[in-house]
Amino acid sequence: MSSIVSVLSLRKAYADGFEALKSVNLEIEEGEILALLGPNGAGKTTLISTICGITVPTSGAVVVGGFDTQADFRGARNLIGLVPQEINLEPFETVMNTVRFSRGLFGKPRNDAYLENILKKLSLHDKKDSKIMMLSGGMKRRVLIAKALSHEPRVLFLDEPTAGVDVELRKDMWNVVADLKADGVTIILTTHYIEEAEAIADRVGIISKGEILLIQDKAEMMAQMGKKQLVVDLAVPVIEIPAALAAYSLEIGPEGASLIYTYDTKGERTGITTLLNDLQKAGLQMADMQTRQSSLEDIFVGLVKETA
């Protein structure tokens, strides 16, 4: 697949000397959903703002659809839609007028049929003549998406689209994103909700302190880095791990009622069979057992901690 967005050695230092981005390189493929995951202040918004033209890079370049965002800003920006993190809307204007304004701003001729279709998809059509101040928070967020889509962009940036949004609405938003992907729109979203990245992204990039620490196919990342845990519930609680089991680096669960064994799924041997045999030999009686896969969250926390 070809890249629709190329970020090349992008660096951004603010006037006070703070380096928000440290030579970031990133290739975004056409049609994918890329989630940029990072803690607050990691540089997610700065990265998006710089790609979209709101912030001027200190050095480096961004190419969108073959257009340099600095030298050829019109070509590049025509391809980009941006949904900002904050709900920034003119409160006294109607939904339709606001969306129409956005389309015009991008130099596209008026096309109300197209805009009404967007509003329908976002369940906003019956509110098209309402003033924005009359809408709920969730609806306002969807108005921002409608504005970003009004000029038919090929790349959509969603900066924390579900920050402060209730669970139901978050699921709605995920459906909207899935529909957009089906329409062929490339989507880059930032989030600090790991479950969000896990639920909708094709690839996940982890960003911390202005650097991309890792960027990988989500499934691959989880498979490669994912650790699994085997939890053995004991019939009789233990106080300490028997010496015979020392080689397994087991942890004792709450109140000694279980033993936890962490193993690597990509390892040649998981060691489960021998562990179970050794448990029996040590005279421990099993009541139950379960395995659990570590989530993106564990990977994320692990990586960010390492660089801290």
Place this chain on the structure above:
Amino acid sequence: MNFTAVASIYRFEMARFFRTITQSLVSPVLSTSLYFVVFGTAIGSRIQEVEGISYGAFIVPGLIMLSVMTQATSNASFGIYFPKFMGTIYELLSAPVNFLEITLGYVGAAATKSLFIGIIILITAFFFVDITIAHPFAMIAFLVLTCISFSLLGFIIGIWAGNFEQLQLIPLLIITPLVFLGGSFYSVTMLPPVWQTITMFNPVVYLISGFRWSFFGTADVSIGLSLAAIAFFTGACLVAIWWIFRTGWRIRQ
């Protein structure tokens, strides 16, 4: 050139004006009427004539200028400050538009609004005093140029302002005194010589003088000087705006 974008910004800004049409138009009409009642009738009846013109008619160009300058400045500064305040400016900065297009949209709308108000005040004036316009085309040209140049100034103030107080600061502390002391209600020749010299440093004098010339054919300063002053003022504002967008001052980090 992205003309669709210019038209979009212009329409969006004008929509704000028409949404609040009553307060946009009623307040200037009311305040002008009050000026006519107080200065034109109550005080003016004792002044008789200034430079051969009845005082009521003499203050018409100054009154229009006073309103147009303050309205153009406040409309344009609010027009660009509001998106900054609301955060909606992100859209302008990420759209395929350059500084000229943004300026044309916002300043064009602000200039149109103030032009409307200027014309309404002129019409209101006809109800109070007898006036004839000696050079109607020059009058319109001066009016339009003033609307544009003060809208440009307002646009700069709106970009500069970091809060609502600052937004009011320059119009209140600089523009209003300059306009009042620029001969809106009197002829510069009525002042003592020292003050006449000092007054000549007030750029507004040239604008009001030129505008008054277009009504009555007489002026405090030569018409060429008036034109040069307004051209210089417009040019200076344009250069400032070009610099602002080139450096991203106060808008693009």
